[in-house]
Amino acid sequence: MALVALVQLLQVQGLHDFGLTSWRPTLYAYIFWAICLSWGQVLLHGEHGKRTLFVLPAALFVISLTVFPLLFGLVIAFSDWNLSSPDGRHFNGLTNVRQMWADPFYWNALLNMVWYVLAILVEYAIAFGLALALNAEIRARKFFRVAFLLPLMLSPVAVSWMIGKSMLEARFGPVARLARFLGWETPSFFGTPGVAKATIMLMDAWTFIPFMMIMILAGLQAIPKELNEAAKVDGANGWRAFWEVTFPMMLPVSITAILIRIIFKLKLADIVIAVTSGGPGGATDTVTSFIFREYRDRSNVGYGTLLAMFYLVLIIIVMTILMKLADRFARPRT
């Protein structure tokens, strides 16, 4: 047992010694250390150690794949490292930060994210309406459920061709035809900044509305039927019953759905990369797609990492505030 502890200590030491020069020994050391740790737990604590084994593998896995890269990312965020140039990595202090501060495209991408997140409210309203319709006593419910679910299943990249590049195509796309029929003579869905942003929002909404819809539907089905009936008996009409009974009851579920949706929205990138690659003039850029191009076009790992790290800090701040707010909102009514 003491041996195990010693080995552990040695490995941890070793980890510090040749940390940043070569990663291969570190990986082996980590795997070895993880096995020793798990085995040591069982030996040292017996039955109690076996309980630890439930959580330990997942925890070690997550730590190795997030905490390590994050720490490593912090190091390279403050360095100038162009992967295509031979001189490798060298520390350049706050130059990256200054560059980020003066980078209009990055701030533009951040501002776009605010717009994209605000679009969630519209998505939420549509999803709620659809969930209410699905929850009504209807025939062929299974068909509608499957049909409504399908957009979520399709890969965003395929969707960006199916909708973005073919249906919205200005000459032959059916939607463009429809737009011409309705009186828009030169439909172009990615030409002007405002329209392009709205189109990306719509495509993303098309994919993710089912997700919110299902969460809200699950919430609706958990509301006891008697509540609505009681409201009816009291003389409330459908509209009032909805606002005074259903909607308040749904508030916790709604907040959860919106929060999760925001988390997903902040990762939005696939359709932007595939359809507009940020254009026109950065109007549809998301932070992720911007950093993706930063890497692909300039292979500047250091600067890209700093941008990503800054984004992460912003996300953590915003999500913390939102969760606090959500807590306060949801509590008095539940």
Add this chain to the structure above:
Amino acid sequence: MSKAGMSEANMNGQIFKDSAADRSFRPKWFTGRLFVYGLLILWAFICLFPIYWTLTTSFKMAPDVMKGNLIPWLDFTPKWLGWKSLGLSPDTIGADSTVRDEFMKRFTNSAITSVTSSVLAVMLGSLAAYGLSRFNYKFLWMGNSDISFFFLSQLILPPVVLALPMLVLYKELALLDTRIGLILLYTLSVLPIVIWIMRDQFSSIPTELEEAALVDGLSIWGAFITIILPIALPGMVAAFILSLVLTWNEYFFAALLTSTHANTLPVMVASQTGSQGISWWSMAALSWAAILPLIVIGVVLERYIIKGMAAGAIK
């Protein structure tokens, strides 16, 4: 449906049929119905039309595309053009085709990475979720809820934060452009979702079951494997399917971390989208082939997917 029938019967059986409230009620009920069905059908159309459009486009030829024909046989004759370019049409299926080989390679890559990482995530995630829902852990200052939060907070982490450091690390470890590298990251990205679903599932199973098993002389792990796992199976299936869909569709990591060997299907679709010369029918065929497995999963296993997603909604 039977309920709808019942309420109708109730209404017909009402004694005070002729009161003013009832007479106005019928048409109102009817327009309400009409509105609900109108909404449902409209949205179903919005959801299904792109899929239909892509399928028909894959059978079109240039003039059909330009004229905007919509219904096969009625206003255009379906041709195997798009599928021929993929090597998947009836007359080319026997012959050699480099495009098809490429497609099949991507397809296998996608299948292997998504299935393996989903299995891994469900295994690791179920264990952790079970531990967290049953025992009390203490690690430094962290209790159970902190550990749960640690896992779930991974969901917030945007992939782009990990992507570049991972790229460098993978290069160092020779994991770049390998399936293993992708599998590790995919497992990581779906793990929080699995833990979320499974924690819900395990906490709905009464603890008396294991207590009885422990009294019978089984160890903790024995009780977990023989008693609890079979009960939790539906939840595991739901988590597995959801992970499968997410990892099958993943594009960002695959685009960054793979180049020629471990490329997945979305990367192939995206690279074709970007190229100028590609014709609509081949692109449509490719897109449709890429989403077909998901459509099948969606239609057949819809129940599990909804169950998995609903798990988080109600606590």
